[in-house]
Amino acid sequence: xxxxxxxxxxxxxxxxxxxxxxxxxxxxxxxxxxxxxxxxxxxxxxxxxxxxxxxxxxxxxxxxxxxxxxxxxxxxxxxxxxxxxxxxxxxxxxxxxxxxxxxxxxxxxxxxxxxxxxxxxxxxxxxxxxxxxxxxxxxxxxxxxxxxxxxxxxxxxxxxxxxxxxxxxxxxxxxxxxxxxxxxxxxxxxxxxxxxxxxxxxxxxxxxxxxxxxxxxxxxxxxxxxxxxxxxxxxxxxxxxxxxxxxxxxxxxxxxxxxxxxxxxxxxxxxxxxxxxxxxxxxxxxxxxxxxxxxxxxxxxxxxxxxxxxxxxxxxxxxxxxxxxxxxxxxxxxxxxxxxxxxxxxxxxxxxxxxxxxxxxxxxxxxxxxxxxxxxxxxxxxxxxxxxxxxxxxxxxxxxxxxxxxxxxxxxxxxxxxxxxxxxxxxxxxxxxxxxxxxxxxxxxxx
Ligand SMILES: *Cc1c(COP(=O)(O)O)cnc(C)c1O
Numbered sequence: 001x002x003x004x005x006x007x008x009x010x011x012x013x014x015x016x017x018x019x020x021x022x023x024x025x026x027x028x029x030x031x032x033x034x035x036x037x038x039x040x041x042x043x044x045x046x047x048x049x050x051x052x053x054x055x056x057x058x059x060x061x062x063x064x065x066x067x068x069x070x071x072x073x074x075x076x077x078x079x080x081x082x083x084x085x086x087x088x089x090x091x092x093x094x095x096x097x098x099x100x101x102x103x104x105x106x107x108x109x110x111x112x113x114x115x116x117x118x119x120x121x122x123x124x125x126x127x128x129x130x131x132x133x134x135x136x137x138x139x140x141x142x143x144x145x146x147x148x149x150x151x152x153x154x155x156x157x158x159x160x161x162x163x164x165x166x167x168x169x170x171x172x173x174x175x176x177x178x179x180x181x182x183x184x185x186x187x188x189x190x191x192x193x194x195x196x197x198x199x200x201x202x203x204x205x206x207x208x209x210x211x212x213x214x215x216x217x218x219x220x221x222x223x224x225x226x227x228x229x230x231x232x233x234x235x236x237x238x239x240x241x242x243x244x245x246x247x248x249x250x251x252x253x254x255x256x257x258x259x260x261x262x263x264x265x266x267x268x269x270x271x272x273x274x275x276x277x278x279x280x281x282x283x284x285x286x287x288x289x290x291x292x293x294x295x296x297x298x299x300x301x302x303x304x305x306x307x308x309x310x311x312x313x314x315x316x317x318x319x320x321x322x323x324x325x326x327x328x329x330x331x332x333x334x335x336x337x338x339x340x341x342x343x344x345x346x347x348x349x350x351x352x353x354x355x356x357x358x359x360x361x362x363x364x365x366x367x368x369x370x371x372x373x374x375x376x377x378x379x380x381x382x383x384x385x386x387x388x389x390x391x392x393x394x395x396x397x398x399x400x401x402x403x404x405x406x407x408x409x410x411x412x413x414x415x416x417x418x419x420x421x422x423x424x425x426x427x428x429x430x431x432x433x434x435x436x437x438x439x440x441x442x443x444x445x446x447x
Contacts, residue, residue: 011379012269014354017345021268021304021392024058024347032353033308036419040349041310043388045410046200046423049329050309051399053085053424055093055417057305062097065297068275072283074293076327079123081261081298082108084396089415089424090302091115100143102261102296106133113140123294125172125222125260127193134159138167146172146220146258148195150204153214157351160213169208170258172220173201173243175236179224179262182340188236190221195221198239202247209252215250217242218291220259225299228270230277237285244289257286265303268343268394273300299396306395308334308411309349311367312387322360325383330365331372332405334391334398338371345392346374348381356381363389367406397423407433 018024023035030038035054042052062078069076079102080094086108092115094101100121101112112122117139127148129137137145138160147153147169160167174195175394187194196204199343201219208216223236237259243253259282263273282293310329317323336342346363348354359382374391383389402410409428414421 009269011343012345013379013414014358014381017347017392021345023054023304024251024307024390026351026354028351030222030320031353032349034390035416037416037421039307039309039390042386042414042416042421043311043349046414047427048309048388049310049327049333049411050427051306051394051411051413051425052309052390052421053087053090053302053306053395053413053415055305057413058090058093058301059097059278061301061305062094062099065275065295065301068279069282069295071276072114072279072287074279074283074287076259076279076282077121077292077294079121079258079294079296080301080395081296082112083400084298085302085306086111086400087413087424088115089118100192100294102298106130106136109133109137109140109142111318115153119143123170123220123296125220131155131159135221138165141165143168144217144256144258148172150200150207151206153204153211157208157211157213164212165213167214168217169214170204170218170220170256171196171201171208171216172258173198173240175221175223175239177223177232177235177239179227179232181224181262181264184340185236186224188221188232188385198243200260201243202250204366205254206250206252218254218258220258220260222374223262223295225262226264227262228264229275230274230281233278233281234285236260237281241285241289244286244291254289255292256294257289257291258294258296259286260395261298261300263297263300265300265393267345275300303393303396306398307390307392309400310389310391312385312389314385315383322362322377324362324364325380326364326366327374327389328366329391329411330367330406330408331369332365332367332403332408333411334374334394335401336394336397337374337401338369339401344374344394346378346380347390347392348383349388349390353381353387355385358382367408375437404428404433409433 104126266272412427413425
């Protein structure tokens with residue numbers, strides 16, 4: 001990260017971060033408040049590191065997304081991308097709000113079932129589904145399987161036929177458009193591993209119609225993540241619309257277009273992706289096709305609904321240079337900064353912190369990797385050992401990417417709703433780190 005060019009625009013101030021995160025407020029006596037709950041109270045009771053998810057924010061964003069689609073005159077099914085945050089409480093909330101799920105593994109499918117989301121409202125995506133996962137999905141009757149290759153189509157046909165079932169499939173096409181996002185999260189370029197090449201899609205659809213055990217119902221596309229403007233969506237949907245028309249001209253029926261996910265959020269100073277702009281792109285390119293529409297948002301729904309609470313283990317001064325603030329959370333909790341050079345807002349929890357003078361600091365974790373860095377040259381009030389911070393916008397691709405690297409137990413998780421909070425995952429104990437390990441008998445004597 002030290003090698004990347006410094007940003008040309010300035011970081012948002014603490015006040016600006018508060019303004020763009022309306023579910024966070026400062027209170028003169030209890031400090032940073034999240035959906036009406038003092039984050040210090042949670043940290044006092046549960047300790048840090050601790051993920052806090054705001055059910056109110058999640059519900060608000062779900063409803064705003066749905067309202068944007070309705071205002072555009074579109075009937076769009078929302079299939080939440082489970083991989084963004086797969087906690088069963090989050091999935092139960094999604095189901096309770098009336099929405100479905102987009103999954104990429106048998107484990108995620110099992111989670112949706114545990115959370116009470118009807119299998120018919122689940123779409124199975126992903127570039128490599130095992131036979132066992134396909135059997136599980138077809139037996140449960142998932143609503144749709146998004147097929148990513150000719151090879152996979154043949155496998156699904158064989159498995160469904162053997163089970164005496166008919167699997168509804170959509171072909172995920174790779175529209176070869178540049179989502180202009182980070183290389184590790186762009187998926188709609190011909191060079192990426194995802195989807196069926198655009199030029200092959202119509203022929204494969206016709207082939208699918210001739211196969212036993214599968215019923216082709218339409219097309220799906222998903223071009224990447226953290227997309228902030230409508231233009232890449234429009235380009236992708238225009239190509240899909242062409243495909244739908246030409247396949248229909250050949251006499252086949254197309255009932256569904258799955259528009260994928262990827263709408264971005266404001267981590268730093270970028271303007272958040274607008275559901276209204278996404279709705280506009282869908283309506284402009286696909287609105288008059290008479291197909292059932294669906295979207296698969298993950299990050300946009302869950303990202304801003306979560307914060308990661310951490311404490312400063314120590315302040316490592318280095319002469320005149322900016323100090324290192326070593327947190328008790330690390331890349332094993334939040335991987336995004338080391339994996340994608342991601343910028344996350346950091347706010348102090350203490351009530352007096354917002355009025356104090358600021359200094360430049362590097363915010364790092366204790367893991368033995370230089371990449372274990374949350375922020376470099378960040379303007380923060382002077383934070384001493386024991387001070388607490390909230391790392392913002394960590395509700396998506398946060399806890400789900402956690403590992404126990406350096407034998408660091410998984411952090412606790414809390415859900416806030418209606419001014420109350422509940423632990424939704426206890427902090428993993430050290431003993432739980434090795435409880436699934438077994439000892440070969442010839443080594444047992446040493447344990
Ligand atoms: C990851 C993924 C999504 C969700 O992406 P977000 O950027 O979180 O909205 C949706 N659909 C598919 C197929 C995905 O792989």
